[in-house]
Amino acid sequence: MHGDEFEASQRAREWFHSMVVLPGAWTILRVDGRSFSKFTEQRFDKPFDLRFSQLMTETAKVLLTEFGARYAYTESDEISILLDPRSEIFGRGVEKLVSLSASVTAAAFTHAAGEPVHFDSRVWVGTGPADVVDYFSWRQADAARSALNGWCYWTLRKDGRSRREATRALEGANASAKNEMLFQHGVNFNELPAWQRRGVGLWWETYERPGYDPMRAMEVTATRRRVREERELPMKQTYREFLAGLIAEN
Ligand SMILES: Nc1nc2c(ncn2[C@@H]2O[C@H](COP(=O)(O)OP(=O)(O)OP(=O)(O)O)[C@@H](O)[C@H]2O)c(=O)[nH]1
Numbered sequence: 001m002h003g004d005e006f007e008a009s010q011r012a013r014e015w016f017h018s019m020v021v022l023p024g025a026w027t028i029l030r031v032d033g034r035s036f037s038k039f040t041e042q043r044f045d046k047p048f049d050l051r052f053s054q055l056m057t058e059t060a061k062v063l064l065t066e067f068g069a070r071y072a073y074t075e076s077d078e079i080s081i082l083l084d085p086r087s088e089i090f091g092r093g094v095e096k097l098v099s100l101s102a103s104v105t106a107a108a109f110t111h112a113a114g115e116p117v118h119f120d121s122r123v124w125v126g127t128g129p130a131d132v133v134d135y136f137s138w139r140q141a142d143a144a145r146s147a148l149n150g151w152c153y154w155t156l157r158k159d160g161r162s163r164r165e166a167t168r169a170l171e172g173a174n175a176s177a178k179n180e181m182l183f184q185h186g187v188n189f190n191e192l193p194a195w196q197r198r199g200v201g202l203w204w205e206t207y208e209r210p211g212y213d214p215m216r217a218m219e220v221t222a223t224r225r226r227v228r229e230e231r232e233l234p235m236k237q238t239y240r241e242f243l244a245g246l247i248a249e250n
């Protein structure tokens, strides 16, 4: 076999490397902490810890920036980032998108927390803005559901129930029964911090910064971009409208 042929035969075995996200498709990458139930167990308050949420938010900001994403959303141990359909980042290569989103996330979180963690990653593709709105509504509904469950479970545990008893008590209970159970223990679910029930959103906003131009010896205003972090997201229809507006912008 000639050198060139050998080279080509090896490259051909990098089979999945040619897989790309279809042109024009809306792409979302979702990373999720590996074994975070275990990682968080001794280190953070349950069911929610503001410091943990801040580490996730800081990490989401790094992802948003590194991938030039349109929007980032984080809840629990996961982060989703929305790429522009015209984005050509990493040639839209699936292996690159998945592996680099996971490694950027792991590096950023590890750096912020000072302890090594791992993340997995997956690719979601949608055909238009309506799919994207559905996707983020789905993740927000997941945040609300797991916040309610988490609060119930840990309220029972702190009340002296065993793992098994707490799990049993919640099996088959619907959302209103869970709300009621919390209320009996003095917790009003709807008054808990919004970031716990709805997750946190991050996106780019522009702002005007006044400055002085020494060359022209005059006052000037510069338009700058910064990351907006929203810990009080709207929910349901209002969130859908917010997302639709964000996606429609250029
Ligand atoms: N203590 C604490 N734990 C949290 C917080 N937010 C998320 N977690 C933990 O993160 C876990 C995330 O769930 P999963 O991703 O399904 O579980 P996992 O253990 O990470 O499992 P894999 O993702 O499959 O590796 C939750 O079960 C919680 O234990 C928090 O604010 N405080």
Ligand SMILES: [Mg+2]
Residues within 6 Å of the ligand: 032, 033, 034, 035, 036, 037, 077
């Ligand atoms: Mg996880």
